[in-house]
Amino acid sequence: MSLLRVNELSKGFGGVLAVADLSFTINAGTIHSIIGPNGAGKTTLFNLITGVYRPTSGRILFDDVDITGKRPYELAALGMSRTFQNLQIFFNMTAVENVMVGAHLHLQPRLLPSLLHLPSVRRRDAACRERCLELIEFVGCGKYRDADAASMPYGALKRLEIARALASQPRLLLLDEPAAGLNATESREIDDVIKRVAAQGVTVVLVEHDMKMVMGLSDHILALDYGRKLAEGTPEEVGKNPDVINAYLGAAN
Amino acid sequence: MQMKARTTGLAAMAIIIALLPITFPNPYYYDIADTALFNAVLCVGLNLLIGYTGQISLGHAGFFALGAYASAILTLRWQVPPLAALLAGAVAVGALAFVIARPILRLKGHYLAMATLGIGIIIYIVLNTEGWLTGGPDGLMADNFTVLGWKIKGDGSWYWVGGGLLLLAVWLSLNLIDSPVGRALRAVHGSEVGAEVVGVNTTHYKVLVFVVSAVFASVVGSLYAHKTGLITPGIGSFFRSVELVTMVVLGGMASTFGAVVGAIILSVLPHVLTTFEDYEAVVLGLIMMSTMIFMPKGLVPTVMRRLRRRRAAA
Amino acid sequence: MFAEFLQYLLSGITVGAIYALAGLGFAIIYNSSHVINFAQGEFIMIGGMATSSLVAAGLPMWAAVLLAVLITMLVGVALEYFAVKPARNADVVTIIIITIGASIFLRGMAQIIWDKESHSLPAFSGETPIHLMGATIVPQSLWVIGVSFLAILVLGWFFNRTLFGKAMLATAYNRLAAQLMGIRVKRVLTASFGMSAILGAIGGIVVTPITYTNYEAGVMLGLKGFSAAVLGGLGNGMGAVVGGLIVGVAESLGAGYISSAYKDAIAFVIILFVLFFMPSGLFGKRGTERV
Numbered sequence: 018m019s020l021l022r023v024n025e026l027s028k029g030f031g032g033v034l035a036v037a038d039l040s041f042t043i044n045a046g047t048i049h050s051i052i053g054p055n056g057a058g059k060t061t062l063f064n065l066i067t068g069v070y071r072p073t074s075g076r077i078l079f080d081d082v083d084i085t086g087k088r089p090y091e092l093a094a095l096g097m098s099r100t101f102q103n104l105q106i107f108f109n110m111t112a113v114e115n116v117m118v119g120a121h122l123h124l125q126p127r128l129l130p131s132l133l134h135l136p137s138v139r140r141r142d143a144a145c146r147e148r149c150l151e152l153i154e155f156v157g158c159g160k161y162r163d164a165d166a167a168s169m170p171y172g173a174l175k176r177l178e179i180a181r182a183l184a185s186q187p188r189l190l191l192l193d194e195p196a197a198g199l200n201a202t203e204s205r206e207i208d209d210v211i212k213r214v215a216a217q218g219v220t221v222v223l224v225e226h227d228m229k230m231v232m233g234l235s236d237h238i239l240a241l242d243y244g245r246k247l248a249e250g251t252p253e254e255v256g257k258n259p260d261v262i263n264a265y266l267g268a269a270n
Numbered sequence: 271m272q273m274k275a276r277t278t279g280l281a282a283m284a285i286i287i288a289l290l291p292i293t294f295p296n297p298y299y300y301d302i303a304d305t306a307l308f309n310a311v312l313c314v315g316l317n318l319l320i321g322y323t324g325q326i327s328l329g330h331a332g333f334f335a336l337g338a339y340a341s342a343i344l345t346l347r348w349q350v351p352p353l354a355a356l357l358a359g360a361v362a363v364g365a366l367a368f369v370i371a372r373p374i375l376r377l378k379g380h381y382l383a384m385a386t387l388g389i390g391i392i393i394y395i396v397l398n399t400e401g402w403l404t405g406g407p408d409g410l411m412a413d414n415f416t417v418l419g420w421k422i423k424g425d426g427s428w429y430w431v432g433g434g435l436l437l438l439a440v441w442l443s444l445n446l447i448d449s450p451v452g453r454a455l456r457a458v459h460g461s462e463v464g465a466e467v468v469g470v471n472t473t474h475y476k477v478l479v480f481v482v483s484a485v486f487a488s489v490v491g492s493l494y495a496h497k498t499g500l501i502t503p504g505i506g507s508f509f510r511s512v513e514l515v516t517m518v519v520l521g522g523m524a525s526t527f528g529a530v531v532g533a534i535i536l537s538v539l540p541h542v543l544t545t546f547e548d549y550e551a552v553v554l555g556l557i558m559m560s561t562m563i564f565m566p567k568g569l570v571p572t573v574m575r576r577l578r579r580r581r582a583a584a
Numbered sequence: 585m586f587a588e589f590l591q592y593l594l595s596g597i598t599v600g601a602i603y604a605l606a607g608l609g610f611a612i613i614y615n616s617s618h619v620i621n622f623a624q625g626e627f628i629m630i631g632g633m634a635t636s637s638l639v640a641a642g643l644p645m646w647a648a649v650l651l652a653v654l655i656t657m658l659v660g661v662a663l664e665y666f667a668v669k670p671a672r673n674a675d676v677v678t679i680i681i682i683t684i685g686a687s688i689f690l691r692g693m694a695q696i697i698w699d700k701e702s703h704s705l706p707a708f709s710g711e712t713p714i715h716l717m718g719a720t721i722v723p724q725s726l727w728v729i730g731v732s733f734l735a736i737l738v739l740g741w742f743f744n745r746t747l748f749g750k751a752m753l754a755t756a757y758n759r760l761a762a763q764l765m766g767i768r769v770k771r772v773l774t775a776s777f778g779m780s781a782i783l784g785a786i787g788g789i790v791v792t793p794i795t796y797t798n799y800e801a802g803v804m805l806g807l808k809g810f811s812a813a814v815l816g817g818l819g820n821g822m823g824a825v826v827g828g829l830i831v832g833v834a835e836s837l838g839a840g841y842i843s844s845a846y847k848d849a850i851a852f853v854i855i856l857f858v859l860f861f862m863p864s865g866l867f868g869k870r871g872t873e874r875v
Contacts, residue, residue, distance in 0.1 A: 326676070326677050373860040374859075374860075379676045380620045380676065380814070380818060381859060381864070381865075383620070383676075383680060384810060384811065384855060385855070385856055385859050387807070387810075387852075388811075388852035388853075389852075391807070391849065392849050392852050392853065392856075395845075395846060395848055395849040398845075399843075508807070515680075515681065516685075519681050548695060548696055549696070551688050551689070551691055551695065552693060552696065554688055554689075555686060555690070556685070558681055558682070558684065559667050559685040559686060559689065562671060562674065562679075562682045563670045563682065566671065566678045
């Protein structure tokens with residue numbers, strides 16, 4: 018039941034390997050976390066999986082299909098979406114429009130019908146808007162539905178990005194530090210959203226620094242250091258692993 | 271809500287276009303109005319590229335000129351019916367835009383500005399140089415526009431053609447922006463990578479909007495050739511491209527009505543400034559700088575926001 | 585055969601030197617502020633026009649040159665202060681319009697202060713052509729090449745050996761870090777416009793005896809300078825110099841062997857070709873987008 022398989026993946030930036038010879042598997046229907054100190058290669062790994070970067074070597078399989086080197090929009094069509102550590106919100110649009118872009122693939126966007134605003138386009142758009150409003154409600158941004166994204170607070174934008182990703186109806190959702198920069202209450206709200214997303218059958222992969230969140234949520238954890246696999250297993254196993262403790266506490270030990 | 275604002279805007283425009291000629295003291299005003307309307311149509315198309323999708327082009331006058339020359343050459347030398355010539359020009363310009371769009375739109379910011387500027391200047395130089403086809407610096411004559419035996423003649427008739435075309439262009443643009451395609455275009459402006467990860471093929475949409483805006487320019491160019499009767503390479507110059515971008519930015523990027531307002535102001539301005547003659551360039555430069563410094567979002571969005579804020583306060 | 589080639593090469597290097605100075609001007613301003621200054625060509629025009637009118641007014645050459653450079657520098661500083669600084673955080677398109685507006689404004693002013701006629705300057709050291717392996721070169725060309733080379737050397741010394749030059753480089757590299765280290769970033773911005781203006785003026789003055797100048801002369805020179813800067817990779821000073829020479833030589837060879845009518849198109853054909861295959865120019869940094 019492997020949904021995503023990464024085989025001997027490497028990515029170098031001018032001679033430095035940010036991800037080195039990494040292999041792991043993610044099973045469908047789990048919450049999977051990737052942890053590691055700053056610069057461990059977590060975000061690079063995300064960028065490789067979602068097609069933002071091309072790997073130097075190695076393969077990535079999604080649902081047993083080789084997706085190495087495919088562009089992000091192609092992966093979205095296959096059922097993969099993500100959020101970003103640094104917000105990639107469309108600040109020139111409203112909240113609900115942001116989420117509606119997420120539903121892009123399900124709208125048959127064609128030029129001529131769009132130019133003429135044919136009734137079929139309008140009907141689909143109206144239905145799409147309803148679904149997207151539900152998603153906004155689902156992530157807890159209901160009161161901002163028609164607000165300009167540029168006027169929304171940071172915490173709400175983090176959740177809006179999740180709603181946008183969900184609108185593409187992914188089977189695999191990658192969240193890059195969803196709780197970064199949030200206070201304790203907001204963190205707990207995100208935590209709750211992630212649980213409910215997973216409960217709907219979406220496989221979630223997290224990169225997160227908030228250890229409490231990671232330990233509480235994850236079925237499975239992958240620990241990285243210097244782009245290599247340090248440990249892998251259940252939260253208990255990884256939490257007890259001496260290498261992981263060492264990497265996090267470093268010289269203090 | 272949005273639907274309503276759109277219909278009111280269009281209706282208001284239609285009324286203004288219909289009633290404006292009453293205030294014209296002499297036929298010369300029609301000539302100015304025609305130019306303003308044509309520029310407005312072109313800018314509505316260019317705004318899709320610059321304002322909504324966030325991709326600059328400093329070479330759009332080149333596409334305008336190609337449309338104009340295609341019409342003049344085809345109708346005059348090969349007796350092609352004007353409408354067919356216009357369509358042929360549009361297809362050719364669209365094809366050219368399509369071919370260059372892919373490599374060009376990979377570029378960002380200043381590199382994109384440089385590349386589009388280069389395309390525009392090359393077109394301008396070709397029009398100047400290939401005299402056997404284009405008449406060189408002296409330019410080319412173009413005949414009246416006839417469709418199904420009906421001849422569009424005189425600035426008065428062109429006014430109604432331009433007005434109708436502008437209403438159509440604004441309607442299409444407003445439709446597009448509020449559609450899945452339009453949202454994808456705006457998403458490209460907002461965050462390319464953010465759009466990609468939810469399935470928007472950003473390259474496809476950048477190419478699409480580049481072609482659409484080039485076709486807009488070509489069609490307007492064709493009509494312009496028939497209206498003025500004489501075209502010279504100057505209509506495709508770098509300065510003209512800059513003027514078009516300024517219209518869009520002055521009126522307000524990512525605002526369809528803004529593009530119209532900007533085009534009209536800058537088209538009418540030179541005629542107001544003729545009294546200053548030598549100071550025309552100085553005043554134009556000052557206007558460009560000061561609007562961008564004090565109203566970087568452009569006239570229409572700035573005014574709209576002030577109005578909304580005042581309404582909210584009341 | 586060879587003489588002809590040499591002839592084209594020499595005239596190519598002469599204009600190329602001017603393009604290099606203009607390109608360098610673009611690079612300096614771009615580095616310190618990420619602004620592309622479309623009024624760079626106007627600096628060249630002002631330098632030439634001011635010198636020519638001051639000489640006509642009876643000033644000795646050296647005084648006219650000094651004064652003209654000073655005037656152009658002040659124009660550059662004023663441009664930064666009044667037009668660029670107030671729009672600091674605006675996006676690329678907005679700033680492009682501002683500097684294009686500035687170039688139109690300066691052209692308009694030139695037309696009012698001077699006129700629409702062509703102006704010239706006497707050659708610095710006579711007009712007796714020098715013969716060189718079958719090709720001829722006017723002494724003024726040597727002035728152009730020599731002065732440009734000297735200006736580039738001085739600039740290199742300035743950036744690598746002086747504290748203020750290093751501060752400018754540091755600001756280009758990381759503005760915030762430079763500011764935290766106590767570098768007065770605002771002063772760096774002003775200086776970059778002043779220096780670019782000086783470079784432009786120098787180019788304009790030495791080339792005027794050969795090409796003449798008028799209020800519109802800066803447009804094409806500016807655009808070629810921009811091509812040179814982009815060709816070399818924006819923000820790379822040496823790249824801009826090499827880019828300028830490439831553009832100048834290619835133009836001259838193209839005009840000689842292919843078609844003189846397409847002389848001005850050649851720079852842009854090259855630039856498109858390079859950008860299609862190397863989207864950040866010949867020596868530009870290939871950045872990976874961080875998300």
